[in-house]
Amino acid sequence: MVLFVGQIARGHCDREAFQELDYRAVFGGLTKWVAELDATERLPEYVARAFRVAMSGRPGPVILALPEDMQGAEAEVVDSTGCTGAVTVPVRLDPASFKPILEEFATAERPLVVTGRLHATQESAADLARFAERTRRRPQKNRKSRDRDC
Incomplete structure (x- = not known):
């Protein structure tokens, strides 16, 4: 499961804005990965990684926080190769x-x-x-x- 959540606009971070939430602190121990997008151009990279992490090994939740000022933004990006599927890491114990x-x-x-x-x-x-x-x-x-x- 990959969960996309809203975050306050980047210009309001660390100013005690209404509904500002530190997603890493709140959900870090409950998910496989928590990230907050910092540049619209990096969206394909973050989304591909989110799905790869969520499906690799033991499947688990991932959270991507999208700042409000980026939710309607546009950017020139190279087409992502997308998610290439789960990455299996075999575990063998002695x-x-x-x-x-x-x-x-x-x-x-x-x-x-x-x-x-x-x-x-x-x-x-x-x-x-x-x-x-x-x-x-x-x-x-x-x-x-x-x-x-x-």
Whole structure:
């Protein structure tokens, strides 16, 4: 999700203008990226990056703040190549790093595995199914993943 939000005109920033909001401070911890456009000419660059970031890795929200004085502005820009799709960055962990975790899990009195959307791909769902078979523990699903098979 890419959210375009209004911001006060650039000339009024840091002057305690009505409805001025520091979007980075408010939403920085809740989004993958927050940016405020500083030049109309850079709009294609910001929009392309916003969609690329939103769809890369684990999909997540991005916020672009558009100052009021730029919302009706025009600029000469080169056509953007647009969003080229998600950028996938595979994450591989050293199997040895799991050994202590598996040992704790094996000796736990009542171990519990709760899954979320972490098994959103076929590969990760298969990995989770193998883990469940080996440990003889059926993972519990949170409300966001109840429609998926473990």
